[in-house]
Amino acid sequence: MNRRALLAAGSATVATSALALDRPRKLSVGVIGHTGRGNYGHKLDTVWLKLEETEIVAVADPDESGLAKACKRLKTSNGFTDYHEMLEKEKLDIVAVCPRHADQHHDMALAAIESGARGIYIEKPFVRTPAEVDSLARACNKHGTKIAIAHRNRWHPMLRVIDKFIADGHLGNLLEIRARGKGDRRGGGEDLWVLGSHVLNLIHYFGGTPRTCSARMFQNGQPVTATHVRDGNEGLGPLAGNSIHARYEMEEGMIAYFDSIANDGTQNLGFGLHLVGSKGIITIHADRQPLAYWVPGNPFGPTSGSRPWVPFTTGGPGAEEPNLAAIHAVQNHITPATDLIEAVKEDRQPLCNLEEGGMTVEMICGVFESHRQMGAAVDIPLKERGNALEKL
Numbered sequence: 001m002n003r004r005a006l007l008a009a010g011s012a013t014v015a016t017s018a019l020a021l022d023r024p025r026k027l028s029v030g031v032i033g034h035t036g037r038g039n040y041g042h043k044l045d046t047v048w049l050k051l052e053e054t055e056i057v058a059v060a061d062p063d064e065s066g067l068a069k070a071c072k073r074l075k076t077s078n079g080f081t082d083y084h085e086m087l088e089k090e091k092l093d094i095v096a097v098c099p100r101h102a103d104q105h106h107d108m109a110l111a112a113i114e115s116g117a118r119g120i121y122i123e124k125p126f127v128r129t130p131a132e133v134d135s136l137a138r139a140c141n142k143h144g145t146k147i148a149i150a151h152r153n154r155w156h157p158m159l160r161v162i163d164k165f166i167a168d169g170h171l172g173n174l175l176e177i178r179a180r181g182k183g184d185r186r187g188g189g190e191d192l193w194v195l196g197s198h199v200l201n202l203i204h205y206f207g208g209t210p211r212t213c214s215a216r217m218f219q220n221g222q223p224v225t226a227t228h229v230r231d232g233n234e235g236l237g238p239l240a241g242n243s244i245h246a247r248y249e250m251e252e253g254m255i256a257y258f259d260s261i262a263n264d265g266t267q268n269l270g271f272g273l274h275l276v277g278s279k280g281i282i283t284i285h286a287d288r289q290p291l292a293y294w295v296p297g298n299p300f301g302p303t304s305g306s307r308p309w310v311p312f313t314t315g316g317p318g319a320e321e322p323n324l325a326a327i328h329a330v331q332n333h334i335t336p337a338t339d340l341i342e343a344v345k346e347d348r349q350p351l352c353n354l355e356e357g358g359m360t361v362e363m364i365c366g367v368f369e370s371h372r373q374m375g376a377a378v379d380i381p382l383k384e385r386g387n388a389l390e391k392l
Contacts (some may be wrong), residue, residue, distance in 0.1 A: 017345030026055040027093035027341060030117075031074060032061065032083045032108050035066025038099025038234065041123035043100050044150060045074060047333040047334075053092065055340050060086040072166035081170075083108060087115035093344065097122040100392040103235030104134040109147065111113065113139040119344040120147045125197050126357035128237045130365055133358035138352055148340040149349035149357035155335045157314050157326050158291045162282060165294075172278030177203055178370045179273035180266075187243040187262030189217065192231055192292065192364055196260060198286045199273055200363045201356065203258070206275060208251025209359065214377040217241035224371060225392040231270060238389040246367050248376070275297070289327065294318075 029048045033040040040046075048054045056074045060083035061067040071079045080086040087095070093110035097105055102125045109127075112120050113136070126149045127133055140147060144290060153159075166174065179199045182189035204210065217224040217240060225238045232239030242262035250256050264270065275282040280296040284296045292312035312323040321327070329335045336352070343350040362380050369388040380386075384391075 029054045030059045030092040031096045033060040033061045033101040035061055035063035038101035041098040041100050046094050047356035058086050058090045060299045076376055087111055092117050094119040101235035102128050104304045112141050113145045119340045121149050121340055125193050129386050133361050138303045145341045149352050151352050154352040155330050157244045161314050174277050176254050176276045179258045180270035181260035182271040183264035183266050187260045188244050189239040191260040193236050197360050203256045204359050207256050210380050212249045212369050212377040215367040216369040216375045217371045218243045226339040229389050236389045252304040
């Protein structure tokens, strides 16, 4: 039988917010973590202490030592070793699904939806297959729950600035999108899931909905076969390959490419994407500051000197960043969490919602299905709703 961890804790310190001037009832938050199996993600647990609109009322973690630490950190005495018990006993408005291990996400989110939670903030990678996306979509449609996925850069104020820069014609024709994972020891399939999901989410943003995926996967230069498939780290499910090369036909007319090679020697600087235009290149470096650089000039023509990499801020290319507070709010999950709160109150979808996160899962699993079909272009949405590596 599960027991509660009872710890003395002070009241949460809350930050001033522009929301809810009449100070309505705070939204109750339950946090789900799993010490030793994904822990509490990238501050998905503590962000709720910084918002005036929310109060953490309970936390669940099957590891008793981790639970005790979490109760102290999150300023609550209400701890559970079984998240199902927490969801049953506490009336929660918002549930934070924090573990980084993706194999837990679907079941945790589904239980939270069925318990009556109005909003869920979930760590990436979102879930492991399109079938798991389908399951959560049906549950959300039935219960009216809003899901936000923690692809923080999707809320970055630079995206709107880049949109306007392109709309004003400074980039010229957007010819293609070139993207890479981190290219560290996880290069290949693991990089595609854990870090590539951030980049693919941004490809979707700039390129529109992907129509097809064609891809090949390799292990030490040899095409991946069933003998290479293993159980992936961080609960990722069937996984293979230390290099992958993917091509997507995008709604907006251009082609987007994603590549990941283990230990590629770039010192992680390739992590992100290049928007290649006829008048220059915008480079976007995920989770860095500045987020973007502008490289002017026809990218295919010779120059008499080196091309400058001009830091691109919300003030424009070459300007000092005038809005660091907004950027820090994104990096610390304050902006995504606030957007989820507003989405719950306004009965709308958050910015990076189940549909957005689901498309990222489709793009990843499209790599597996295309490779299974010897690199053929497969339509998105995928007919194969599971992990195609299981069928090699």
